[in-house]
Each structure stands twice: as C-alpha cells, then as structure tokens.
Amino acid sequence: MTAYSELSAHFGRIAALSNAVGILQWDTETTMPKGAAGTRADSMALLHVLRHGMTTEPRIGDWLADAEADGELGEWERANLREIRRLWTVETALPADLVEASSKAVSACEMRWRQARAEADFAGLLPYLAEVLNLQRQIGRAKGEKLGLGAYDALLNDYEPGGRSERIDALFDDLAAFLPGFTQDVLALQAQRPQAPDPQGPFAIEKQRALGLRMMAALGYDFERGRLDISTHPFCGGADNDVRITTRYDESDFAKALMGVLHETGHALYEQGRPQAYLNQPVSQARGMSLHESQSLLVEMQACRSREFITFAAPLMRETFGGAGPAWETEAVWRRYTRVEPGFIRVDADEVTYPAHVILRYRLEKALIADAMPLSELPAAWNEGMASLLGVTPPDDRLGCLQDVHWPGGGWGYFPTYTLGAMTAAQIFEAACKAEPEILPSIGRGEFSPLVGWLRANIHAKGSLLETDALLTQATGRPLDASVFKAHLRRRYGGVG
Amino acid sequence: MTAYSELSAHFGRIAALSNAVGILQWDTETTMPKGAAGTRADSMALLHVLRHGMTTEPRIGDWLADAEADGELGEWERANLREIRRLWTVETALPADLVEASSKAVSACEMRWRQARAEADFAGLLPYLAEVLNLQRQIGRAKGEKLGLGAYDALLNDYEPGGRSERIDALFDDLAAFLPGFTQDVLALQAQRPQAPDPQGPFAIEKQRALGLRMMAALGYDFERGRLDISTHPFCGGADNDVRITTRYDESDFAKALMGVLHETGHALYEQGRPQAYLNQPVSQARGMSLHESQSLLVEMQACRSREFITFAAPLMRETFGGAGPAWETEAVWRRYTRVEPGFIRVDADEVTYPAHVILRYRLEKALIADAMPLSELPAAWNEGMASLLGVTPPDDRLGCLQDVHWPGGGWGYFPTYTLGAMTAAQIFEAACKAEPEILPSIGRGEFSPLVGWLRANIHAKGSLLETDALLTQATGRPLDASVFKAHLRRRYGGVG
The missing domain is CATH 1.10.1370.30 (Neurolysin; domain 3)
Known part of the structure; x- marks a missing residue:
C-alpha cells in the first residue's frame, strides 16, 4: 500500500468512529432518557479519546511526509492531504487527558444547562460553564501555539478553517x-x-x-439517508448517509x-x-x-x-x-x-x-x-x-x-x-x-x-x-x-x- | 494503583464502549434510515474491533495474574476477576480480522434478511447467511480450542456461561x-x-x-433510565442506565x-x-x-x-x-x-x-x-x-x-x-x-x-x-x-x- 492509501484507510476508520459519535450526539439531544446522562458522558469521553488517539498516531506523520512527496496524486488526493495535515496539526497539539476532561465537562455542563435554562439560573450553571471555558481556553492556547494563532483564533479555526478574528x-x-x-x-x-x-x-x-x-x-432532501425528529435545540447532525435534522413545535x-x-x-x-x-x-x-x-x-x-x-x-x-x-x-x-x-x-x-x-x-x-x-x-x-x-x-x-x-x-x-x-x-x-x-x-x-x-x-x-x-x-x-x-x-x- | 483497580478501570472503559455499541444497535433496529446501512456497518465493525483490541490487551493478562494472587479482595472483586478471566480467554482466542469480518457480515446479512423475510426469499439470503455461518463456525472453533469445547458449545458458552449441549x-x-x-x-x-x-x-x-x-x-420499570419504542423484532437493549425496550403493534x-x-x-x-x-x-x-x-x-x-x-x-x-x-x-x-x-x-x-x-x-x-x-x-x-x-x-x-x-x-x-x-x-x-x-x-x-x-x-x-x-x-x-x-x-x- 502507498502512504496515501494507508492514510486514506486510516481516516476512513476515523470517519467510522466519528459517525458513531454523531449518532450518539443525536441520540443525546433527541432520545436519551435523563438517567443515562452519566453513562453517556463516559461513552462520549471514551470515543473522543479513542478518536484523538487515532488522529494523533505517530505513523500518520510518516505517512503524511511520504504522501506529500508523492508526485502522482490527483487534486482531490492532494486536497485530502492538506486537510489531514491540518487535522493532525491541531489534534497533536492536545494531550489526551485534556480531550477527555473537555468531553466530560461538556457533557456535565450541557445536562446542567437544560435545567439552568428552564429555571433562568445562571448561578447554578456558573461552575460548570467555568470549567468548560477553562478547558476551551487551554485547548485554544495549545492549538494556537502550534498554529501561530491566539487562543480565540485557534478555536475559530476549527469551525472556520482560515478564519481570523x-x-x-x-x-x-x-x-x-x-x-x-x-x-x-x-x-x-x-x-x-x-x-x-x-x-x-x-x-x-x-x-x-x-x-x-x-x-x-x-x-430534494433524501429521506433514505436521513430523518426529521424533535429536539429542544434544532440541529442537523447524524452521520455520513444518515443526515438527521430536528425541529421543535409550537x-x-x-x-x-x-x-x-x-x-x-x-x-x-x-x-x-x-x-x-x-x-x-x-x-x-x-x-x-x-x-x-x-x-x-x-x-x-x-x-x-x-x-x-x-x-x-x-x-x-x-x-x-x-x-x-x-x-x-x-x-x-x-x-x-x-x-x-x-x-x-x-x-x-x-x-x-x-x-x-x-x-x-x-x-x-x-x-x-x-x-x-x-x-x-x-x-x-x-x-x-x-x-x-x-x-x-x-x-x-x-x-x-x-x-x-x-x-x-x-x-x-x-x-x-x-x-x-x-x-x-x-x-x-x-x-x-x-x-x-x-x-x-x-x-x-x-x-x-x-x-x-x-x-x-x-x-x-x-x-x-x-x-x-x-x-x-x-x-x-x-x-x-x-x-x-x-x-x-x-x-x-x-x-x- | 493495584492490579485489580487497573483492571477495573480498564473494564470500565470497555463498558463505556459497549454502551455506545448498545445504543447504536438500538438505533439500527428502531431509527436508522435504510441508506445508512453501509455507514453503520463500518461504525459497528470499527467499534467491535476497538473493543476486541481493548479486551485482549496483553497487560490484562499481567493484571489478572497479579490480581488473582491478591488475598485482600472481597467476594465481588473475586467474582469480577473470574468474569474478566472468562472474557479474556474467549476474546484472545479471536484474531481481530475475524471480529471485523464477522461484524461486517452480520450487518450485511441482517439488512438483507429484512428484505428476504418480507419476500419469503431464502435463496436471496443464502450467500449472506452462509458467510455468517462460516464465520460463526470459525469463531466457535477458535474459542472452543481455548476452552476445550466443541464449536457449538463454545458459541453457547458466550450466552450461557457453563452451558453445555x-x-x-x-x-x-x-x-x-x-x-x-x-x-x-x-x-x-x-x-x-x-x-x-x-x-x-x-x-x-x-x-x-x-x-x-x-x-x-x-x-416498576424506571422510565428515567429507559424508553419504549417500536421495532420489527421486539427486544430489550441500550446501555447501562439506559435500558430500552421495543414492541410492534398490530x-x-x-x-x-x-x-x-x-x-x-x-x-x-x-x-x-x-x-x-x-x-x-x-x-x-x-x-x-x-x-x-x-x-x-x-x-x-x-x-x-x-x-x-x-x-x-x-x-x-x-x-x-x-x-x-x-x-x-x-x-x-x-x-x-x-x-x-x-x-x-x-x-x-x-x-x-x-x-x-x-x-x-x-x-x-x-x-x-x-x-x-x-x-x-x-x-x-x-x-x-x-x-x-x-x-x-x-x-x-x-x-x-x-x-x-x-x-x-x-x-x-x-x-x-x-x-x-x-x-x-x-x-x-x-x-x-x-x-x-x-x-x-x-x-x-x-x-x-x-x-x-x-x-x-x-x-x-x-x-x-x-x-x-x-x-x-x-x-x-x-x-x-x-x-x-x-x-x-x-x-x-x-x-x-
């Protein structure tokens, strides 16, 4: 196998994991019973850590170097390498324990937020939100150091590659x-x-x-590859070939x-x-x-x-x-x-x-x-x-x-x-x-x-x-x-x- | 950390992964749109391979040996070791590619079965079912060799520990x-x-x-930790603290x-x-x-x-x-x-x-x-x-x-x-x-x-x-x-x- 095909197979596996995460996130927002929040948080944290591990495997660096020197690749493959390089750069900036801590803090904070919003209780949310913010700041700084960006721009860059404040x-x-x-x-x-x-x-x-x-x-929405459901906060999520949207009814x-x-x-x-x-x-x-x-x-x-x-x-x-x-x-x-x-x-x-x-x-x-x-x-x-x-x-x-x-x-x-x-x-x-x-x-x-x-x-x-x-x-x-x-x-x- | 607490933490992570698999299985039976079957099969296969990898890590063998020699453990901990030893024994009998092949064959065969059943078309299912059977036979033989059992008893043993034909x-x-x-x-x-x-x-x-x-x-079913939904084939599944049942209505x-x-x-x-x-x-x-x-x-x-x-x-x-x-x-x-x-x-x-x-x-x-x-x-x-x-x-x-x-x-x-x-x-x-x-x-x-x-x-x-x-x-x-x-x-x- 060429370095490129190794990379492509590896990122295919990462996509399979991300698709699982996407469905679990959908389930958390639409379906999950309340009492499962802790169990779900553990699952999400584990999957995030596994994905982080797969995205930061050292052999990716070797494959990237070899594939980037490969003169035979077409424009899609070269663009794919550019994206893989970008993901690899930001993911390797983060230690696994930060990924896990952030996933758990987010799960806890999201659950607390549902109640806090219903009760207009910012004080009740504050410690949870402070923890999320603190971890986001650490993530932004770690990525920013790698990218030569400030913490905010590094966070923005994940959603908007190339975006600058x-x-x-x-x-x-x-x-x-x-x-x-x-x-x-x-x-x-x-x-x-x-x-x-x-x-x-x-x-x-x-x-x-x-x-x-x-x-x-x-x-022209394809119902063979998606669904319409209900959630408090409408979103489009799910997985490849499984693009689910939600709404809420008044x-x-x-x-x-x-x-x-x-x-x-x-x-x-x-x-x-x-x-x-x-x-x-x-x-x-x-x-x-x-x-x-x-x-x-x-x-x-x-x-x-x-x-x-x-x-x-x-x-x-x-x-x-x-x-x-x-x-x-x-x-x-x-x-x-x-x-x-x-x-x-x-x-x-x-x-x-x-x-x-x-x-x-x-x-x-x-x-x-x-x-x-x-x-x-x-x-x-x-x-x-x-x-x-x-x-x-x-x-x-x-x-x-x-x-x-x-x-x-x-x-x-x-x-x-x-x-x-x-x-x-x-x-x-x-x-x-x-x-x-x-x-x-x-x-x-x-x-x-x-x-x-x-x-x-x-x-x-x-x-x-x-x-x-x-x-x-x-x-x-x-x-x-x-x-x-x-x-x-x-x-x-x-x-x- | 003691060997026992290492083992316990590790099997806690395996449970987090199994809980994710349980929810995805529930989703496959109740919710997933048809066109997502291939994507889902990839995700399930990956998670099965990851779980297999986690369940067969060589350090588990070392931890087990150390923990089994630990005289301080209570009866629950000793029973936990007995169960971990059992899982470790049967999982280490299987190569990862067999786990992956079986997961993919099952996903494909289950999807095909829905159609074959509706159309009373055994011939259409036959090649898919033959593949599943062939892999089950291999799994049974591999586990049986480790356990000193015939292939069928080895398969039975996964569902009914200690059961013998x-x-x-x-x-x-x-x-x-x-x-x-x-x-x-x-x-x-x-x-x-x-x-x-x-x-x-x-x-x-x-x-x-x-x-x-x-x-x-x-x-006395606890609705805070479960749900009732619809599926073609009624089942009880889901995850810890998220015990979902299904039925079908006539x-x-x-x-x-x-x-x-x-x-x-x-x-x-x-x-x-x-x-x-x-x-x-x-x-x-x-x-x-x-x-x-x-x-x-x-x-x-x-x-x-x-x-x-x-x-x-x-x-x-x-x-x-x-x-x-x-x-x-x-x-x-x-x-x-x-x-x-x-x-x-x-x-x-x-x-x-x-x-x-x-x-x-x-x-x-x-x-x-x-x-x-x-x-x-x-x-x-x-x-x-x-x-x-x-x-x-x-x-x-x-x-x-x-x-x-x-x-x-x-x-x-x-x-x-x-x-x-x-x-x-x-x-x-x-x-x-x-x-x-x-x-x-x-x-x-x-x-x-x-x-x-x-x-x-x-x-x-x-x-x-x-x-x-x-x-x-x-x-x-x-x-x-x-x-x-x-x-x-x-x-x-x-x-x-």
Whole structure:
C-alpha cells in the first residue's frame, strides 16, 4: 500500500468512529432518557479519546511526509492531504487527558444547562460553564501555539478553517455601524403599512410535521439517508448517509418549526450532497461552518422568504391548517415572514436583527477566552450588549445568556460563522440566480431543482477541495464581500414596503 | 494503583464502549434510515474491533495474574476477576480480522434478511447467511480450542456461561418426549369448552402504547433510565442506565404488543436491577441468557397469564379500548391468554408449544455449526421439523426459517436459552411464591412490588456474583429441574379447563 492509501484507510476508520459519535450526539439531544446522562458522558469521553488517539498516531506523520512527496496524486488526493495535515496539526497539539476532561465537562455542563435554562439560573450553571471555558481556553492556547494563532483564533479555526478574528472584526464593525440605523428605518417603514393579524392556532403538531416533510421533499432532501425528529435545540447532525435534522413545535405558531425545518434542510442538503467518492475522507467534509450556515440561510432566508416561495407556500399552509381570512392571504404571509422586530432570542430573530445577536456573542466569547472579563459578569455584559445593539433588555437569563447551547456545549468560536454565513448566503444566492435565471421563478412553482442543482455542482459536491476564499471566488467571482448582504437587506426590507 | 483497580478501570472503559455499541444497535433496529446501512456497518465493525483490541490487551493478562494472587479482595472483586478471566480467554482466542469480518457480515446479512423475510426469499439470503455461518463456525472453533469445547458449545458458552449441549440434549429430549402428547391432551380439553369470540379491532396504536406504558409503570420499570419504542423484532437493549425496550403493534390484536411489552419489561427489570456499585464491571452483568429469559418469561408467562393478573388487567383492557360483551369478560380474556394452538411463528407461540420451536432451532443450528447439514437444506429441514414436532407446515419461508433475526444477526447458540429460560422461570416463580405468599394475591391488585422485590434481592442484584447453577440453587434450593416446568404446564393447561 502507498502512504496515501494507508492514510486514506486510516481516516476512513476515523470517519467510522466519528459517525458513531454523531449518532450518539443525536441520540443525546433527541432520545436519551435523563438517567443515562452519566453513562453517556463516559461513552462520549471514551470515543473522543479513542478518536484523538487515532488522529494523533505517530505513523500518520510518516505517512503524511511520504504522501506529500508523492508526485502522482490527483487534486482531490492532494486536497485530502492538506486537510489531514491540518487535522493532525491541531489534534497533536492536545494531550489526551485534556480531550477527555473537555468531553466530560461538556457533557456535565450541557445536562446542567437544560435545567439552568428552564429555571433562568445562571448561578447554578456558573461552575460548570467555568470549567468548560477553562478547558476551551487551554485547548485554544495549545492549538494556537502550534498554529501561530491566539487562543480565540485557534478555536475559530476549527469551525472556520482560515478564519481570523481580525477580518471578522472588520466585517462585524461594518455591520454594527450599518444595522442599528437601518433597523430603525425598516421599523419606521413597517409602522406605516397595515399589519395583517396573525393566524390563530392551535396548529396540530402532526400537521406541522406533515408540512415540514412536504417542504423537505420539495427541496430534494433524501429521506433514505436521513430523518426529521424533535429536539429542544434544532440541529442537523447524524452521520455520513444518515443526515438527521430536528425541529421543535409550537402549537401557537407553526412558522417557527417550518422555518426551522427549512433552515436545517439547507444544512442537510449540503451534507447529503458531499462528494460520495470521498465520503469518509476529510476532503469530503463541508468547507467550514460559514459555508455550512450559508447553505441553511440560503434556503431559509434567501429562497424561502422570497415572494416567489411564499406564493408557492401560502396555499399549502392554508390547505394544511384549513386557514382562511386576511391572516392567510399570500401578501400577509409574506409580510409576516419578513417582519423585523428586535427580540431576545437569536433563533427567533429576523434577518435584519440576527447579526446583532451574533456580534454580541462574538465579542463576549472573545473577551472570555482572552480572560478579559470574568465569567460571572456575563449576564450583565449580555444585557448591556442587547440594550446597546438591539435596544431591548432580557427580563431574565433564560431569555438572555442562557438561551444557547453553544457555550455549555463547548462550541466556542462558532458563533461568528452564523453571520459570516448570512453574508455568504446572500453572495452565493445572487451568483446562482445570475447564472440560472430560472431559479426564482421555479421556486414560485415549488420546484427547487434549478437552485439545488446549482448548489450541488458549485458548493456541495466540492467538499473541502478548495479553501473557503477560493471556493467562494470560484462560485461567485470574489471572496466574501459584505456589501452584497447589505444590498440584499436594503432591497428586501428598506425599499418599497 | 493495584492490579485489580487497573483492571477495573480498564473494564470500565470497555463498558463505556459497549454502551455506545448498545445504543447504536438500538438505533439500527428502531431509527436508522435504510441508506445508512453501509455507514453503520463500518461504525459497528470499527467499534467491535476497538473493543476486541481493548479486551485482549496483553497487560490484562499481567493484571489478572497479579490480581488473582491478591488475598485482600472481597467476594465481588473475586467474582469480577473470574468474569474478566472468562472474557479474556474467549476474546484472545479471536484474531481481530475475524471480529471485523464477522461484524461486517452480520450487518450485511441482517439488512438483507429484512428484505428476504418480507419476500419469503431464502435463496436471496443464502450467500449472506452462509458467510455468517462460516464465520460463526470459525469463531466457535477458535474459542472452543481455548476452552476445550466443541464449536457449538463454545458459541453457547458466550450466552450461557457453563452451558453445555450434552445437558441441554437431555433436558430437551425429555421435553420433546413429553410435549407432543401433552399438547394433544390440552387441545382435546380446550375443544370441550366454549370459546369466547375474539375482541374486534381496530385497536388504536396510541391506546395500545398507553396500556403498555401503564403496565410497565405497574411493574416498576424506571422510565428515567429507559424508553419504549417500536421495532420489527421486539427486544430489550441500550446501555447501562439506559435500558430500552421495543414492541410492534398490530391494530387487529392488542395482545401481541401487550404481552411483548410485558416480556421485554421482564428483561428490562433485570437490567435495571443489576448491582449499581459494579454497573460498569463484568460482575454486574446479567448471569447468562437463560437467567435473562427466565426474567422475561417469569413476568410474561408465570405472572401475567395467571388468573390473578388477568383479574387486574381485564378491566384495564375494557377501559382502554372501550370493550364490552363476552369477548371482554375476565374469564374469556384468561382463556384467550392461555389458549394453546400450534402455529408457525415462535414469538407468537403459547407456553406449551413454544419449546418445540426452540428445540427445532437448537437441533438445526447444532447440525449447521457441525457442518452436518448443508445450509441450502435448511428450509426443507425446518419444515420437516415443524411437521414432526408441531404438526404444522409453514406455507413459505417467511413463516418458516426466515422468521427470526438470530441467525442472520450472528446469534448462533442463543436459541436454547429461551426454553432453558422458561424452565428456570417456572422454578424461580415457584420459589418466590413459596417465600412470599403475598406475590400472587398482590398481582391481582396490580401490585408487583412483592414479586419484583423478591427478584431484585434474589436474582437481579446478584449480577454475575454466582455462576448459574449456584445462583439458581441459592434462590430456589436446587439447580435447573425440568419437572417444575412440566408441573406448571400440567397445572395451568392440563387440569380443569
């Protein structure tokens, strides 16, 4: 066997382990009974340690050196080596006991968070979260030393390879300067036009689920390689060829679950569209979390809040729930789905106010990782940030700094990818619609194949062949450019009402 | 650390891995989308190989030798060493590539079996099953060489430590001589008494589920450490502190799911009652599959087909399904639940005819492992055996040799434990009722705590502290004695009608 084929077989085994971890994570969020939390934490920690061991085996270094000198490899194989080198570099930076301690701390903190969020009890979560933060800081420093990066950038780099806070600072500062004024303009415009009443529930969960499944099918989601379930915090997870999404249902408002399903379906299409020929290899992985989020937001925000989509979807909504009257008219549905309203909860936020939620979290987590702020001050800093960026103050920490699983779950450095994703989505959707003028008209008829076909070819099937900037440049003609996102917001929200 | 504590920590890690495998197996049976089968097979194979590697590490041998010489250990620790020695002996008999090949062959064969069963297509399954059989034979021979046993006994020994086919032959020959004549007597008796009509469905799945959950609660099943779900082939599985059972619902007959739930709850009570102080150690494991099956059959057959149970349950059935009329009277329900009728399907069989299904499978699998019969002749041999033991001939292989997952799933040597379990159940239930005369009267009031309390103390909480014969002798005064089972059958089915 060549060094490359040894590496490829070895990383295939690592993928088999990661797929097991993915299913167990899915189970933990959707299915596991409460009393199994400790047992599950032990299993997850063990699998993480085993995976760390497999990813840091010394022979990988030898294989890499030999394979990188192999002149016969094709571009996919070379890209695969680049990804393996990256993983190997960051994993070998971590001692196994740190991996195990972090896995256990995250399991304990996530379980505690469920209760703390329900009870708005930040003090109860604090010691658990402090432990997770402390370990994330150690992980960031250890990786950063290897990569020549600060601790925060090293954490960010795991989710967004090549991502740097310096560049994000510039993009986010630009947005933070633009959005508050723009939001006020949009709110003023909105105030001038008549509001249709909200449709009145209850909306049976079964019917909501049926509508969600129908939309997933229209989008081309492959049910032979995935499922739709329920979890407190919606996500897309699972394993290769087993791409599971979740949602949560609110009987008084079906839009939440529906838009959640569309969002997660965007993620799932990316996962299901990854190159099959390399599916268990690092090069087949999605190209970072901002690209991932761009695919969910492209579906949810760019495509499925368009007038075309609502023209297709509003009759289905009326049919599903037996809706009639002014609240159910297509124009009213569109207005409701593009309503801007500053609120407390990130996942419920509209396109215009969403970036403020992210900018707040990004700034706070950077400060916490840098030890520039005590964790105990997080609730106060959160509330101040909400007031200054969005003009609202959460009444308690359940609606404030306890709302997201990311920090208890060890996902530090993840948040900025949401807004990078929103900007990327705008840029990709613009390029797609330019290349395929049929995309928007066909969405009006409930046909997504022109859009999804273009995404498959230009994004999904590329896996990690190219690095982020190169992929975006190949697909859209240039690297990430915030002006497209701003132009999109101005067009949809700032123009005629 | 002492050698014992090193061993204990190591086997705790192995348990963490086994718990992950258990949840993935549950997922495969209940949840996994079809298209993920290949990916899942890779994950299972990898985890099996990793577990095999952990269970055969050379340092275990050193630790064992040191720990076995340690005079300070208590009885639980010594029993734990005995179990670890047993596992180590059989695992070190297998090369890793055999473990991997068997895991992959089983995954492929199980998937193929689903389709083959649906289509009654034995020929389509044959090459997959031949591969599984071939690997099971190799596994049996390799372990047998280490243990001084034949291949079949070596396989049996994994499910029933200490079990030997010589002893089973004697017990089963005794039953095979007794049952056909007895069955004819019972059928003649039954024919003389009036049959109540069957209750007419459909019985909504939701209501069936609610009734099942109510029974599980009455039995003391801990829902904080388990769940009830649906699968094609009902089972009890999952992980430590996460003991999941499944059932399948038939809208025309609620008794199938209900009795299935009671059966699996019996298994689950054993698992949930294992000694917590040693939960991740081999000594905490259930004492073999005949004991395990004794617990499910004790609940389903001994307790829950008693007149006392039916007196409690029949009103609940009427309440749940709104039943009224002769089919729903308590006496009619009892007669239906103790009706004897030779049939094709093992899992639907009554107490009297069930052993014939097992004896058939036991004889066939022994012959197949010994290479004394070509696999291609299985369908014919099956049908002949059914005709001779039960007087019925399956119309196709779906109702014949394709009905069970055990052989495709690599569970060779497992079947005899069902009937050993039925005999053990009769013996344990008799001893329990003698020791606690309140057991049967309290079941009549839906109170299971006298029964379950006795089982907890005398069986469940013992884990693998004692070997099977010793455990049974401690609990009932003697090792397995087929006469108790025969006396039970005579009392329930052969006496007054």
